[in-house]
Amino acid sequence: MLRLSPWTKRLLCLAALLCLAPAATPRFFEFSDASFELSSEAKGVAHTGSHEERIIAALDAIRSGNMADARATVDALIAEQPNYRLAQLLRADLYAMRVMPLSTIGGGVASAPSNVLDDLRKEALVRIAHRNDKIYADRLPANIVAFAPQQKFAILIDAATSRLYVFANDNGQPKRVRDHYVTVGLLGVDKKIEGDQRSPLGVYFVTSHLPREQLDKTYGSLADLYGVGAWPISYPNELDRSQSRTGHGIWLHGSPAATYARAPQASNGCVVLTNEEMLDVAQYLQPGNTPVISVPAIKWVNAEQWQQQHNAGLALLEQWKSSWETLNTQQYLNFYSPDFRSGEGQDISTWREQKAAVNAGKTWSKVQLNDVSIFAAGPQASQMVATFNQNYRSNNLNNQMKKRLYWQQDAAGWKIVWEGNALN
Template identity: 55%
Template sequence: MTRTINWSKLILSLLALLLLAPAAQPRMPIVAPYQLHPLQDLKGNATQGSPEQMIVAAIDAIRDNRMADARATVDALLAKEPNYHLAYLLSADLYAMQAGQLDTMGGAAPAGTADKLEDLRREALVRIRREASPPPVTLLPAQLVSFSDKQKYAILVDAAASRLFVFQNNNGIPKYVTDHYVTVGKLGTEKVREGDQRTPLGVYFVDSHMSRPQLDKTFGAQADLYGVGAWPISYPNELDRREGKTGHGIWLHGSPAATYSRPPQASNGCVVLTNPELASVQDYLQIDVTPVVIVPKIDWLTTEQWQQRHTAALNLIDHWRQSWQALNLPNYLNYYSKGFSNSDGQNISSWTRQKTALAQARNDAQIQLSNISLFTGGKDGMLVATFDQDYRSKALDNRMRKRLYWRNEDGAWRIVWEGAAANG
């Protein structure tokens, strides 16, 4: 039987791909995720589910030479999300396959679109990997060490996998809730300076919310870049500023109206979700409370391994407290790095002199810690401890929210920064 190519639909799909595709970015070469075969003239069955489930199902159908099912699924997906770039790419390929075999995803696209196609192939691969290897929800993330009593949820971003995870505080134990595809910085992670187009690594906290009406009022026509809303996070944090890192405006935000989703690396440093998924995630966010932990890759632990890590970290904080309260100066100062500094600008030398004077004066105190949160993040797995500190002595009664940054130095955890915490 002779196949008739629907040239009008093919041209429409290709034009949509070109018009809606994001700007070209520098990328590494990508292996095509499937081998395309001529489309069969059969009525197919559309896979239903989330857009991500549908796009992966369509790719799987093409791989299995179930072209009619792929066609039906892509059509249903575009009816649901008419601005989904990757779905337009598959649609164009499927129409082109009526004329013969294609060797690679995007083989039907005109010359000169290589960078745009590479972005879409990267997105396809990221989504395929998520469906092929779902998160091990029976395991626990090593980076979420301990929730405070106020923290109902935590956000954990796996930059390498382009996934944002939501975990619930389940009686102190992180419980998987959901995960979503995200976009990170055009040039990856490890943000250092303003305008470097990288996403920071570390422990941050949601510090405000900007609704779409607020974005429109503030940014005018440019507000569409942020989609349905934005949740700024606390970059640069105290450690970032100590290390001279610059930049601002790192947000969790949505996508432009004409774009269902963006490539895995396409933002100026923000963490970007689709608009429907941001609307879902924002239900879990508490201003100045919810942690947003951004890591190169999540480390998954068994419950027993996680519990050992949790207990060891809490013991570390309590032994530090006990040494301070007992005025055991050698033990106490051994918890501090030689490169220590604090919020008042003191270094380890001035800090040692101050604490020595207090110990000699026998300024006995009772020190209690509560609402302790412990998270690890960043390139070197910095341990970030935040807690309410109640200090009572004859000379001083003080209650504050405090933060300590601990770095593992030659097998021992030592404090590199100490000061008041404005969030967390």
């Protein structure tokens, strides 16, 4: 009599279940409570579109019970991107559903590490949440207050939704070009110290481009972590430095070859895209010029509200400039916060004394501001960063510089918390 091993017996039992079991009622309860029957022989039609559009279409097909289309879509995705882990997870679930209902994404691979499954579930939910969020389709970001003429594009990162947006300078108004899913720091955002595995929040600028060839020479096999290349940003900025925030090497970059997309929170502080999407975004990056605005959540407004904010931001800067060049010392100093720090490290008391003494020796002054940009960060766009080329002339001094002002909104209105040379 033929003796079968325990594993052989288990495999034969599973085969019998696959052949004899009645149709199951698979569901992902967090997406839908609708019941549906599975036809294992049905041949589905693969959805088309971007990889993200297709993974969402597969999830929608599962939710509606169209398992054949879901399988066809996932199989086509994996044929193109075998390292797309979320697609691989859905494939495992789809085949497990032939014999049992599933209560959650990843239920078909219960032996996988729980942290891996949690990350993939978060990715699925983040992608679906973005698709479902249609309310802002015709809105503008309050975080882009004013483009400088030479700035063709701006990058806006919404940490709450793990989304990166590209906006074009359309005659001074932001126009949405595209958006992509991104990964941020393992422990979230609001970077404070070196090694805290958080991504920074604030207004930064792309400083350079590190192509893959250069990364290979510098980092060897570790260069694969950055995928197709890296675009460093200017963290820590001037305000970060004044607040003793530390850290370096915060980049926009691609993904390792063996990983199509990473979890929503998985980096050491960088902002990470898939390689194909990083290359797409790269065409809009101008080192030394393109702002990267990272915020807890984008503040969306309608066109009328955006124009009002645009006008108000420029008017505020003009009022500051006018009080300075008319030598109205008290009015000028009222623009500064009690928490102010200058680029040279002066606090508000020292600043007041110096400005009062300087103005006492002036008979006239003229201030011209060119190439003005204003971008807003912080909760509800409560921090504004103005950058401009300043031409200052007076009876005893002529000076030109690239200056940056950080404004903070509080109960007293908008106040300057940092002023000095723009470092980039």
